[in-house]
Amino acid sequence: MEKAMVVGASGGMGYALVMELVSRGIEVVAFARGKEKLDGLFGDKELVKIHTGDAENKDQLIHAAKGSEIIFHALNIPYEEWKHKLSTITGNIILAAEQNNARLAVVDNIYAYGKSGGTFLTEDREKHPHTRKGKLRLEMDRMIKQSSVPALICHFPDFYGPNATNTYIHFTLEQLLKKKKAGFVGPKNVVREFMYTRDGAKAMVDLASLDEAYGQNWNIPAVAPITGNEVEQILKRQLGEEKGLYSISKTMFAVFSLFAGKGMREALEMQYINSEPTILSGEKVDGLLGKRQHTSYEQGIAETVAFLRG
Structure with missing residues (x-):
């Protein structure tokens, strides 16, 4: 791979993908709407070509993707x-790949799986989404697979990391840097997964570089499951013993959403993920890529805090 395009390059995972590709000497087209943010993130990167545009405009996508061998779809639009x-943007990205004879690598979440039932989620598990957003993600999956484009889809747990602003962990850290107490969405004693974006980007680029990875879905688990109580202890060690987390229950989340705007109200149906163990199996991806190096939560949180502090 000599050239790739990242759609949604100004977001958390998009940023990590651009940086991972550049670290491998690959030329990158960073595509997003906001030029100022793109300039701030990548203005000093020689291998990055900034291309502002709207993914709802298929002509802009097709033009930006010229010469790219792989299009990484990392665009995250508001709920x-x-x-x-979602379907319009997915169709436009598929068309851009078709028109440029490019492959497609897609960042996806775990919503299409539906409730886990407390078991590890494997790629061959039949998808039965029970939420509107899960059904929309499953429809996106079908659109991609029914196209003529060689594609792979990566399922990730909740993200955190540098520039990953639209995440629960970012919300918690942002609060905690200003105050002694911060909210942690979900029960603090339930095991969860949080994917450090740099680890996720490395795994995704590794997969996108292999012919045999295409035509498949891949679950990419985090370094390990972790509870909110364990996250709190890491934060105390890094930010001071006076720092602490309080649990934001589904009921509290529902009350907050009444006053916090449509985005938070739309997130309410997804709170089942925070209240039961929803853990991805990494058996398939490890079978192809081998045992991967992971960033510890301790290091990942430290690097995320450093980015937040500027």
């Missing part, structure tokens, strides 16, 4: 826009 925009 409230999924119903009206």
Whole structure:
């Protein structure tokens, strides 16, 4: 791979993908709407070509993707826009890949799986989404697989990391840097997964570089499951013993959403993920890539805090 395009390059996972590709000497087209943010993130990177545009405009995507061998779809639109925009944007990205004879690597979440039932989620598990957003993600999956584009889809747990601003961990850290107490969404005693974006990007680029990875879905688990109580202890060690987390229950989340705008209200149906163990199996990806190096939560949180502090 000599050239790739990252759609949604100004987001958390998009940023990590651009940086991972550049670290491998690959030329990258960083595609997103906001030029100022793109300039701030990549303005000093010789291998990055900044291309502002709107993924709802298929002509802009097709033009930007010229010469790219792989298009990485890392665009994350607000929940409230999924119903009206997700299929359009997916179709445009597929078309851009078709028109440029490019492959497609897609960042996806775990919503299409539905409830885990407390078991590890494997790629061959039949998907039965019970939420509107899970059904929309499953429809996106079908659109990609029904196209003529060689594609792979990576399922990730919740992200955290440098520039990953639209995440629960970012919300918690941002609060904790200003105050002694911060909210942690979900029960603190339930095991969860949080994917450090740099680890996720490395695994995804590794997969995108292998012919045999295409035509398949891949679950990419985090370094290990972790509870909110364990996250709190890491934060105390790094930020001071006076720091602490309080649990934001589903009921509290529902009350907050009444006053916090449509985006938070749209997130309410996804709170089942935070209240039961929803853990991805990494058996398949480890079988192809071998045992991967992971960033510890201790190091990942420290690097995320450093980025937040500038």
